[in-house]
């Protein structure tokens with residue numbers, strides 16, 4: 321997959337100016353409200369008149385204004401799921417999913433239905449579906465069109481925390497099992513960290529940072545987003561292992577595994593995701609012993625940001641995995657937490673909540 325963007329689009333307050341070359345497998349587009357995220361998606365989908373520049377997806381030229389090329393939306397194979405993705409109320413979930421499917425591609429419908437576990441919902445009408453279920457149907461409808469690229473505009477924004485946690489694993493399945501490339505708009509760092517391999521940060525229509533998510537989504541990204549560090553979560557993805565009876569670990573990387581509450585319905589080796597609230601992690605300057613928390617992780621502070629309301633958010637690198645830990649300003653001063661210091665993090669097993 322490759323994505324070449326060179327876009328100019330005059331908007332009410334500024335001109336959207338995006339120049340980026342992305343590998344494109346999963347890209348998070350982040351920025352405050354009004355920074356141009358939706359406009360960028362609409363340019364890709366071909367829904368904005370007046371866009372200039374070049375958009376090339378996997379060698380297919382969707383837009384090249386200098387050469388007067390502007391592919392019509394229906395020819396672009398973009399699976400666009402707008403923020404308020406509406407289902408057709410008079411059609412069942414299944415009819416909704418089939419609606420956009422390309423003829424001769426019915427296997428895509430079956431795949432989307434299986435992937436998003438829509439089987440039991442197929443005969444229901446949208447009015448009887450929960451918000452999370454509707455999102456899954458909307459996502460399946462986009463997938464069934466056999467898109468070259470999924471354009472997802474804050475697919476979880478309208479959902480409450482519980483529903484969000486139910487839908488997120490489905491997005492991970494779309495990414496990892498269907499392997500459909502996606503551009504994913506969000507203003508939640510946690511979501512972007514777990515979903516994206518690459519990230520594009522917009523501010524007033526301009527690219528503030530673009531590149532590997534691990535580099536772009538560090539502590540400095542928070543300053544660009546609304547102050548929403550409260551409730552911020554660390555989302556960890558990995559494979560379940562059960563090294564001892566009654567003990568379940570999430571293996572995140574070769575060097576990092578985390579004791580987590582068991583998920584009995586998942587077999588050893590299954591992929592799983594857990595969330596750990598940034599405020600539920602204890603930070604210690606010295607080695608920790610005799611604590612009840614089962615996970616004690618050694619790491620280095622790599623960033624410190626104002627998190628609002630007198631609190632700070634420390635970014636801690638633990639064997640290459642970045643954690644965000646929320647601390648009071650007083651703790652930061654008293655413990656002398658500064659970038660570069662070695663610290664230990666204590667995470668209770670019970671603080672790790674399985675997503676879904």
Ligand SMILES: Nc1ncnc2c1ncn2[C@@H]1O[C@H](COP(=O)(O)OP(=O)(O)OP(=O)(O)O)[C@@H](O)[C@H]1O
Pocket residue numbers: 330331332333351352353354355356357358359360
């Ligand atoms: N059709 C349009 N013509 C001119 N200006 C527009 C148009 N649509 C949106 N804008 C303006 O462009 C800016 C970017 O809007 P856009 O919807 O792309 O932002 P966003 O980052 O997706 O915001 P949000 O997170 O609130 O959805 C806003 O200032 C908006 O008012």
